Amino acid sequence: MSSAAEQEAVRQHARVPREAAVWPGAPTPLGARCRVGPGGVAGTNFALWAGGAEAVELCLFDADGVETRLPLTELTHEIWHGFVPGFGPGQRYGYRVHGRWDPWTGARWNPAKLLLDPYARAVDGAFALPPEVYGHVRDWPQQHVADTVRDERDSAPYVPKGVVVQDDDDWSDDRRPKTPWPDSVLYELHVKGFTARHPGIPEQLRGTYAGLAHPAAVEHLVRLGVTAVELLPVHQFAHEDHLLRRGLTNYWGYNSIGYFAPHAAYSSSGTTGQQVGEFKRMVRALHAAGIEVILDVVYNHTAEAGELGPTLSLKGIDNRGYYRLQSDARRYADYTGCGNTLHVVQPQVLRLITDSLRYWVTEMGVDGFRFDLAAALARSMHDVDMLSPFLAVIAQDPVLRRVKLIAEPWDVGNGGYQVGAFPPLWTEWNDRYRDAVRDFWRGALPDVRDLGYRLSGSSDLYAWGGRRPYASVNFVTAHDGFTLRDLVTYERKHNEANGEGNRDGTDDNRAWNCGVEGETDDPAVNALRRRQTRNLMTSVLLSTGVPMLVAGDEMGRTQGGNNNAYCQDNEIGWLDWSLPDEPGRAALLALTRRLLALRHRHPVLRRRAFFSGRRGADGLRDLAWFTAAGTEMTEPDWYAPAATLGLYLSGRDIPGRDPRGERITDDSFLAVLHAGPDPVDFRLPGPPWAESYELVVDTAREEQSDPPGTVHRGGGVLEVAGRSVVLLRVAGVQESRTKQVKSPAISTSGPV
Helix, strand or coil: CCCHHHHHHHHHHHCCCCCCCCECCCCCCCEEEEEECHHHCEEEEEEEECCCCCEEEEEEECCCCCEEEEEECEEECCEEEEEEECCCCCCEEEEEEECCEEHHHCEECCCCCCECCCCCCCEECCCCCCHHHCCECCCCCCHHHHHHCECCCCCHHHCCEEECCCCCCCCCCCCCCCCCHHHCCEEEECHHHHHCCCCCCCHHHCCCHHHHHCHHHHHHHHHHCCCEEEECCCEEECCCHHHHCCCCCCCCCCCEEEEEEECHHHCCCCCCCHHHHHHHHHHHHHHHCCCEEEEEECCCCCCCCCCCCCCCCHHHHHHHHHECECCCCCCECCCCCCCCCECCCCHHHHHHHHHHHHHHHHCCCCCEEEECCHHHHCECCCCECCCCHHHHHHHHCCCHHHCEEEECCCCCCCCCCCCCCCCCCCEEECHHHHHHHHHHHCCCCCCCHHHHHHHCCCHHHHCCCCCCHHHEEECCCCCCCCCHHHHCCCCCCCCHHHCCCCCCCCCCCCCCCCCCCCCCCCHHHHHHHHHHHHHHHHHHHHCCCEEEEECCHHHCCCCCCCCCHHHCCCCCCCCCCCHHHCCCHHHHHHHHHHHHHHHHHCHHHCCCCCCCCCECCCCCECEEEECCCCCECCHHHHCCCCCEEEEEECCCCCCCECCCCCECCCCCEEEEEECCCCCEEEECCCCCCCCEEEEEEECCCCCCCCCCCCEEECCCEEEECCCEEEEEEEECHHHHHCCCCCCCCCCCCCCC
């Protein structure tokens, strides 16, 4: 980064019009960087890796779109570079790369196509997909060879341009929350969808980074009690042609084309660099509220799709260098289901990804990443390899190894399902948790063994190599699939609005509609549905591991049964902030806040180590499981169907110490999960487990009473309503046996 004086020099000199010229410049850093050149002249250094290219032209565009082409003649280690004096922040640019056209060998250079700089820090203009933006003749009569015929039409009028951005922020005034993993609660949201209909956000800010930074948005997050927002993709992305032809767009954004640029459509302040500052201000506002920012990133593929896709950037820079190709190099290896896969074992691709990640951490202020289809990044030549170059580089990188790393641990290729296999630095989306909890509450679990593992941190998946319970990200819903409300309202997907004949989206929903498909006026069905949403929410927030909620689930958000709303940039995909006014929705929001506050107060609910299950000298275990008869579960009990499960969490046996080195102890709790339709008499374990129990949460109740709740005698019988969760705090025994030493509710210091 330039010094303050150098930055001011750039700003001053950039205003001086100069005749375009190219000086040699430097091959590093890659991208367009403002700097002071020889003789104190301000300008911009441009550097592009284009292995195998024969020539590269830098293309500068003025305010009227007039293009000036400047050949880059300097070549250092396959990096074409040059310094252009007199041009600075706000300058729009792109590249034209010359080389062979031989798709049969993977060579797809075409200088008629204006290419986006992979390192562009801002992007101006929208992607349209007329025939001109394709490197091949799209409407060639012989379609089976259309991708082999080069299209000579100019694409510049139809593609966005990179924008030169000034680096002028050192983050010295920002204080990262640095929430430890065990204390984290993730909240997955879409920048536009979360803010587009929020009545407390000014209309001109809705759908933008500034909207998410608005006090009304931040207040909801703080009152809810989440510690991190996990943003659906905010890298610059493009829309697929098949969606544009149907009048739709790629709303979710899993179609990246610019790994350094915040998506321009989410900016309220402008798209010629202003989006960068607006994103940074959003991060600062969230950090000031104690909320971390995690990005959902898509480094496994790009918006250029397969051989029939458009030529927007990497495909035209060096197709063979950036993408995995089949043995028939004309076609792409597709481990992502999106047409192409980045060739991460190539040094230049690995550099692109890691440079991007470091940029978002050091210069944009983010706190971590969730990697879409992470198994595709972990592939070596073909197979998934946990010693792959990508994972090895992340593990030793002094910046990246200290941020939150979340894997979606699968891809669509052979051997791509890798849940539980990522190395210790990583946490993982645990879809086995999702499936087990859904199946239990819809009455479809053949036995409760899998459920027991999921509720207690999934030690069967993660208790190796130093991994901890927080390696498991526990969720029952995500952006992909039904919302929580739809999970209890629909059994079948209803994706007709997507225009794909309802063929898209999964059929494996593991959902139960409570007897009626879709919305109904039946009060009994609706009451049961609301109770089931409370059961699912409570299960997630009481489980050991890192809970993840989806924006709007706490308010009963619906997508009308659409389980693949990736193309619904409208009321289907946006949050409806009026939903809490419906019967029971405000109660769900209140319950979610209550459970999160309980989780933050009690370290026994956010353990840093796996349970041992061993019995101590006093006869207690740190984790114990009970049948409805009040007896500890035996081996045969785990392999039998069961609708009722008791889970005892001891606060006396919490591994680790507080920041002062004191032993951590806490209250103990008994959770009873009952998925049967009828009430059950549950015998509460007596001494040594407890002399009495105090009711904390009962999901059979729409409204929860404030503590202290009803007290029940240990050894007595508690009637648990059908399809409900009861949480009780142990009283009597532990207060008399040990002095309670509470840990801080949430620690905000220490390494991530």
